[in-house]
Amino acid sequence: MSFRSVLLVAGFVLVALNLRPAIASVSPLLDEIMTDVGLTPAGGGAITTVMIVCLGVFGPLAPLLVRRIGLDRTLLAGLLVLALGIVLRTLDGAPALYAGAAVAAVAIAVMNVIMPSLVKQHFPARVNLFTGLYSACAAAGAATASALMIPLERATGYGWRGVSAMIAVPALAAAALWLPQALAKPDGGPNGPRPFRGVLRSRVTWYVTGLMGLQSLTFYVILAWLPTIFLEAGLPADQAGYLLSLTTLVQVGATFAVPVLAGRRRSQAGYVAAAVLCTMAGYGGLLAAPVTAPWFWMIVLGVGQGAAFGLALLLITLRAPDPTAVTAVSAVAQSFGYVLAAVGPVLFGALRQASGGWTVPLTAGLGLLTAQLVVGWLAGRPATLGKANL
Structure with a gap:
């Protein structure tokens, strides 16, 4: 492998590792941020909501x-704007x-969208391997950032602003x-093909969009409410946190392995179905x-959600x-997906409040997963957008 190829792969991996830390690092530091800036709980939660929107x-x-x-x-440009946004949010006020x-999230939004294109352009013969690699790196970046914020703060003494800027x-x-x-x-330019011509008219686009959107919604619901569900079921707070960490770690392996295996097949429908059934x-x-x-449910859930993300x-x-x-x-696909993801935890919280328990919200989640199974099966069947229609 040439030095240029090594540099390309190293850069690609490091880019993927940067796709989630700016978001995942907020939660561990949220209490300190709220106290320092003078935010209410709603105002603190709005930081992550703004980014997801x-x-x-x-x-x-x-x-x-x-x-x-x-x-x-x-x-x-996305990487540079991301760094700017991270530093900007550590300033006073x-x-x-x-x-x-918001600036950091805009940069991440653009990079999220173009990462599959980078795989198609730079690694066309190994789409499955590099899709698995970058999706696993994105999940690992989130897990690492959330785990290291407090230890870094204690080790350096910089406070939340310093470790956030890092x-x-x-x-x-x-x-x-x-x-x-x-x-x-340059790999594109003003005279290149117009990006949305024909794409919005294709059923394939909307099948893939449905899969991405519904897996995003069901993932962020779990991320937002899983510890609360376990706490209200009677488990202690530390165990609830460990169980969330367990399912997150399992997702890292699944996001890498399943796309690598599925990409070797002509149809990915069976893999999608298996992933959704695990999540269900x-x-x-x-x-x-x-x-x-509960550890068993979290392993099964992590396999399903990680696989669904990588497959999408x-x-x-x-x-x-x-x-x-x-x-x-x-x-x-990703625009619709993250809009749904932003709405999902709020709707599930409202269902919890209206019904007085988690039976109705989780039953609704199973209904959404049934819809995800249908669109995922359709998205997983062999099909390609026709060049003539783009």
């Missing part, structure tokens, strides 16, 4: 930027906090590694017997014929 709303910027300046340069969170360092390192790719011959089993365990072998990203790449079309499909 931006992930959905600003994803469609990516195809326009790619058409204007090219794929690799768009990624470089709530306006800077929210503005920085997250900009990996983003700048990724930008440095990606710079040679961005300085190479996890939801069912929480509904019927949350304190009976893989199908975005496989179902489009070229990087331009991949960018457009990714923009549609």
